[in-house]
Amino acid sequence: MRLLAALAALVCLLTACTGDSKPQGITLDNRPVAASKVDVDTPALREAKAAAGIADCTPGRGGGELPSLTLPCLGGGTAVDLASLKGPMLLSFWGSWCGPCAEEMPALQAFADDYADQVPLLAVDYQDQYPASALEQMQERGVTYPSLADPGGDVQQFDEFAKIPGMPMLVFVDADGAIAHREFGGLDSEAQIVDLVEEHLGVAL
Template identity: 50%
Template sequence: MRRPLVALGALALVAGCSIGTPPGDDAAGDGQTVPTTQSNVDVDTPELREAKAAAGIADCAPGDATDGGLPDLTLPCLGGGPDVRLRSLKGPMVVNLFAQWCEPCRDELPYYQRLHEEAGDKLRVVGIDYLDTQPDGAIELAAQTGVTYPLLADPGGALRQDFRVRGLPGVVFVDADGEVTNPGGRPTFTVIRSYSQLTDLVREHLGMAL
């Protein structure tokens, strides 16, 4: 099941910026648009389940809230597991948006893994593989960067309308009441370049010192 990651992120960087743009996105200047919300990508196959288990990636866990501040969307678990209604999730929680085509994501994923390990029960970390047609590549990326926290999948880009996603990576902070604490209630699209930068953002948006 292993195969080389497709280095599309390097071809889709916005000039003068380190944010990766989805392959085929009109923001990349190729005149194309990417279909969203509709996808035939299967993120739960026997091969993907095997790769997920080998990588030690945790299973997804639906929440019990009914009025959280995340978009009212249900996403599948990458590599098999229960679907998760985002609005059912409460924090404190950090959600990172990534994809295997996003070159900057590779560098920052270990910082999220460290946060997952060091925060313990005080804070949850969840990843969303966004607008990615290669779930096997996403699981391989997780394995290569040591990621073991739960991963959801949004291969059709259903989050795009609510979150106005124009590139990756992105990060969302969710407080104990389920409210998104980012300005405007949408992700912050920035590249995390150090663990201290990430913990500073956690302190700023969630009031937690780690």
């Protein structure tokens, strides 16, 4: 009997048993939310975010064509449902574990400084188990544009993000909230970003 009880406990542990009949990662109104156990909003992380001067995440107007998945804001703040976002805007998928992501950050920050009023930039710290390291890297690189957090890679459940061949990934979101273009591997300059925005989003900068 003790062996059976131990096996049952092990199965429950491996399958994340809870007393709640609601599936993990689903809100009461059936909207998916990020289900990772990594806490990206603690007093220490909020303090680090404030010290770095990183902006809060801002939900969109709603009615976009991206999948409905609510992601928390890295370091605390306002959570954002991706489906609320409409462009023209950029989504920058990155992680503190990704060298090319760090190299791309200065170009993204320069773009945000010059053009955020026309084409907002929102980052997504993707499959990153160390939010403190992510915020530290943002501060070291002088990054102040906001970042959501998806430590569990929950966006992968949707076709739009099912296959991410390399990081960083810059996603160009059009006025309908649909993905107009994806750019992989990192960009070296603000000028490259401007050219891609004009080409794929039709915005004259």
